[in-house]
Amino acid sequence: MLLLSGPHQVNSKPHILPDPQQQQAIEHVHGPMLVVAGAGTGKTTVLIRRIASLIRDGHARPDEIIALTYTDNAAAQMRDRLGAELGKREVQGLQVCTFHAYCNELLIAADRKFGVLDDKQLWIFLRKNLRELKLNHFVRAANVSKFLDDLLDFIRRCHDELVTPEAYRNYVCRLEKGELPIPRVTKSKDIDEISDEEALGRCREIAFVFETVERMLRERNLGTFSHMILGANDLLANNPEVLAKARGRAKFILVDEFQDANFAQIEVLGKIAGGNSETQNIFAVGDPDQGIYRFRGASSEAFDLFLQRFPDAKLVSLTRNRRSTTPILKSAYAVIDKNPEISSQSGAPYRREPLLSARDEQERELASKRALVEAVLVTSAFMEATDLVTTLLDRRKRSRCQWKDIAILYRIHTHRDEVANELARNNVPFSIEAMDVLDTPEVRDLLACLSAVFMPGDSASLLRVVALRQFTVDPNALRSALKSLPRDSNAGVLGVLPIIPGGPEVLGSIDKARASTSGLKANSALMSLARQFQVPRNSAVNAFLEFAQKWQEFPLTESGSPTEFLEYLEYFREARGTVPLAMTEEENSVKLMTVHGAKGLEYEHVFVLRATKPSFPAAYRESLIDFPRELRNSTSFSDFDDKTLCEHEERRLFYVAMTRARDTLTIYAPFGRGEKDKTPPGYLRELLKARELKPVLRERNCREFQTAIFAEEEVLTPASRLSEWVGMPPASDLASTLSASAIDNYKLCPLRFKLDRDWRIPGDVSAALQYGASMHRVLRTYYDSIKLGRAKTEPELLQLFRDDLRSEAIADPYQHDLYEQQGIAQLKEFLAANESHTEVLHTEEYFNIKIGATTLVGRIDRMDRAGDGRVVIVDYKTGKPKSQEDADESLQLSLYALAASEKWGYIPERLEFHNLDGNTLISTVRSAIQLEEARIEVEKIAVKIAEGKFDPKIGYHCNSCAYRGICPKTEKRVPEIAIAVEQVN
């Protein structure tokens, strides 16, 4: 057991003597003080000891002290440490809580409690009530919720800056009078495309949305987390009694992680701290170089705002780092020192100083032997993973540390995937922070069961259930039954199960489950289904069950029924919601987490992944709606634009990552692509160039790897039966008949192509396709009517369109209405521009031609007669307008040209995309060579199909893929160790 008291014990804080700066902060009593505490300089210790001495020295009773943090965890930890320092009884009455909890309690005490919606809940609430927002500029029929994120981002920003809807409306009025410059309300690159009038219209729309959102919330007595701060600020401003009481309760205020404060929070602090510097006993601790929550409203100038608000504040800075070795601190300083210092108009009393390694000062003889910071340049993510695991095993052996002393940090979750696989392959115990359980096979199984029982029409889910091990359906029988359904049938998997061996048993189980879960709420139904369908209760499933439980308590959840839950999840997915799995703390395993998740933590050995632009630092992404300076309440004038501020924040984030390391720091990055400079763009390039870092930084290339590793992968990941099914070679030659769209589909994702063609699992038809089909039919009718000499009138066509679109039954009524409006506008424009048209030869004409062994089929929207017995081929585009480049490169048009000559003997004069959006014609031509290239392309794809190449291609399109729940490639496993622990519990 003695062995367990590793090096961490040495660092355990209470026994270290404070240095003079710490002492000064601890002993401070009256008036405002700002403690700038660099990474690893013991800031929380200072905070705790100061509270202890305030109480011990009789300056305050515990119930006159308030300590504020930003997370529940931090608050709990501080409470524990205070209890240990002072004794449980002594801390009675001492208020240690998060900022939000503090504000919320003020509101509850004033009888202003409201139902709390988090970001996703708010998004979904508005998504369901989009009509009420009366959007005009910020809505698209094809993607109804496209701008919701942008609008909510803007509103959140207003909250953080204490800008009310009235203030924004007032701002728009001033814009209208020309008193203020027009703000940016679109991406910079499109700024020339919108007029001032359009921009003003957008501003008015934003004003209306802001007002409406606030009203909708108020009417239902709902609010967001920002409303806690806003409400408290309001209450303190307008209610002298509440203010007096709050001040009496807060004679001494201590704030941890102050760099995470936003303007609204600092306003609240200002109010409870009172007006004169004698009684402003406010004590804030933080590190401006570790502010990494700007996107959450933390003002990058919190320290500056503090000094403005409390000009008499004393300033202390802590620079003795008790965590890391000198090489780590020097390298980290080189990174962060490229950021400007905090601006501070109020006399600039603070300068950034290099952190000094207290350990190296104390242990002189060790100082010279410290490991250098290591930069490893790799050729691929795979090499990053293999080299990292080898290096990690070596580090552990040499330092004889435990698994839990090692952390692997990354910018975004997906960066960890290869490393996680590689660790699993090498049987290294590891755990992942905040892994999304929605992509785990077990949760997918459970969700599929829920769908199968309550929404049995969902074929993809039903297929997943059918493939569970306990059932005995023959996949070949199922597949051929599906394939022999008539094209227009919507029977799906549900329709064929009764007639295939083993199918009725599945249906029986589903019926039984439906009966036994009838009337249950989501959580209980899920638990029951997990039992009945033998879904293992691992940590992922438990996290999901917990999510269902919490959802039942959400303010806007109505009955809590499984059906309502399924509907919610659909929106939740659209809102890109995740269900994170908390990492078990005490476990002896290597920790994988984002740098954000690592803030405040430390590890002996730290690995940083993908340190290359634009991975880490991440590429800048411009907001759609700029927050104009004229709207700002905080008057801190740093002259930096948004992009620069983001760059600063990325740099701080990298600094946070580096300063987590105690003994060794290893940074991975792929080689740069340049001819001259092979170093990775970003921080590593800077570091490797810096002369002064030569003695502390080592560069090496990745080790060679053994090819044998590839083969092992399949063995170690036991494939589910579904992935076996999905991997089966097709029952027929899928290359024998192809179309332009099938080829596009194959290029997008070969697996998707196979599932469409070989299994014919019906998925949801997108509204865009439904609209397109409708428009095509209307136009066909129009030209046919002309041919018959009885041209339909505009009102007739519009009515036809309305009826036709209604028969398409677009699921979302709001989206249906938007498409109806759009279609009417486009048809009117089309007809207006189309008075005298040349002779139409064909409309919606089918063809099939031979290309090699493939029969290429298709349907040409329209062919017109051109001069010299030639033709014009027209294809309508109902989606985003196609460009000239699209037309020039379109395989579809090439194939139509081939078909025109082969089937009808026509010579195409030109090929046209007719964009119905904007009613523009894009013309192109094809040379004989280009046509030959198109043939070759088709043959190439046909060969791949014939060879059975159907590996899924993962990418952005996966979000809208009907088979997302059954695709094995997007499945993520919970690390084995987490499962093992769960079973023990």
Added chain:
DNA sequence: ACAATGAGGGTTTTT
């Protein structure tokens, strides 16, 4: 200095 081109990535997270 600048545009053209190609590749890689699609956040981060707490209340």
Added chain:
DNA sequence: CCCTCATTGT
């Protein structure tokens, strides 16, 4: 699909 950035050639 859309956007940003690195790189390289003009």
